[in-house]
Amino acid sequence: MASLNVLIVGGGIAGPAAAYWLSRIPGARITLIERSPKMRTTGQQLDIRVAGVDIMKKMGIEPAVRAVRCKEPGTQLIDTDGNTKAYFPAAEHGSGSQSLTSDYEIMRGDLVKILYSLTENSPNVRHVYNTMVQDFTQDDESDPNAKVHVTFSDGRQEDYDLVIAADGTGSKTRKIMLGPDAPDPRHRTGGYIAYFSMLSQPGDSDRATTCQLPGSRMARVVMTRKDCPEFTRIYLMPTQRDEAVDAALKSGDLAALKKALADVFEDGAWETKRFIEALLHAPEADDLYCTPYEEVRLPEGSWSKGRVVLLGDAAHSGTANGYGTSWGLIGPYILAGELATLYKKDKSLPTASIIQAAKDYEKIWRPIALAGHGGSEWLGSMLPPRSALGIGIANWLVGVAAYLRLDKYIGIDGAVGKWKLPDYPALDQDQASD
Secondary structure (H helix, E strand, C coil): CCCEEEEEEECHHHHHHHHHHHHCCCCEEEEEEECCCCCCCCCCCEEEECCHHHHHCCCCCCHHHHHHHCCCCEEEEEEECCCCEEEECCCCCCCCCCCCCCCCCCEEHHHHHHHCCCCCCCCCEEEEEECCCEEEEECCCCCCCCEEEEEEEECCEEEECCCEEEECCCCHHHHHHHCCCCCCCEEEEEEEEEEEEEEEECCCCCCCCEEHHHCCCEEEEEEEEECCCCEEEEEEEECCCCHHHHHHHHCHHHHHHHHHHHHHHHCCCCCCCHHHHHHHCCHHHCCCCCEEEEEECCCCHHHCCCCCCEEHHHHHCCCCCCHHHHHHHHHHHHHHHHHHHHHHHHHCCCCHHHHHHHHHHHHHHHHHCCCCCHHHHEEEEECCCCCCCHHHHHHHHHHHHHCCCHHHHCCHHHHHHHCCCCCHHCCCCHCCCC
């Protein structure tokens, strides 16, 4: 029986999920590398939705997720005086329905720990930190025993049967796979989303709270969430590009990024002044993370090349669309399922089988993963409004939607909510051990 030697690049959500499913293929040996010196357990609140709930249950991690989930009662929209204009309660436990607040809200770090725990004691999975891929080459696809020859950041060289790029929207692995002359597949669709932590004060709501701020420069949105008593999490969402923010992101200068965001929100209403003061001076705000709104748009058939395949945000990122976490759990299952199915037919998994599995994974998953792509630029140009009058009208409309509970019927949930996970018997525990 030939072994399947797999390298997974990226230790976020999709990478550890892929390690778990691939470890069920007999003879598979998986190396999961992460560029950070340790497990990255920072980050803000995530939610698991639609078929992501099904895959979570299939992985057996629902009890662990429930044990640490954020008990957010719902989402509210307020005006700049702090008055609630609309409220959407969280989905009821076990109802199977969705709301703006999912039944499965969880901090990113908690989910990463749960996913890593699935393979930390697996004899065929290795977790390696402080390591990056520097470069790689592939043998000709006509060679049934072809390999991917990988050079790491420390100079080591290793050969793999399959390399999986799960290293995010700005994937370096994807860039190497596509080649130096390929266009950057990232497309800007709006401004930014930034989030940071600050110490809570009495009166900070445990609801997800959103406030639209008027201003002549650009439309801006502030949001707060409170997953624990000690901290309030602040989200800053400028809706247009800003030269200073772009420059700070490019330089990686945290102080410059804080200053640029503070300048965008300096005249903000509601409690923005308190939030910006914390951003600039509170040590808790050093967990600041900011990313542009963008989508990864790759031509059909380009999620893989030979024995290298893209997974999660590296293949189909759509910033803050509410489904990235779920998609990061589902894609690995489909890829592993296609590989395991072909393995049952041919224990050697030659090059042709690996290439076919990668193509079948894209064919099955691409229509769902890209279902929300393409509409955000038009929507971003329309909403939210800048003027106080426009914001007042928008708040009223959202209030009507909340009263009618339209959150249960609109959005991507309605478009793909009935999609069902493929069934892969070859990944069942009893089958995988045959």
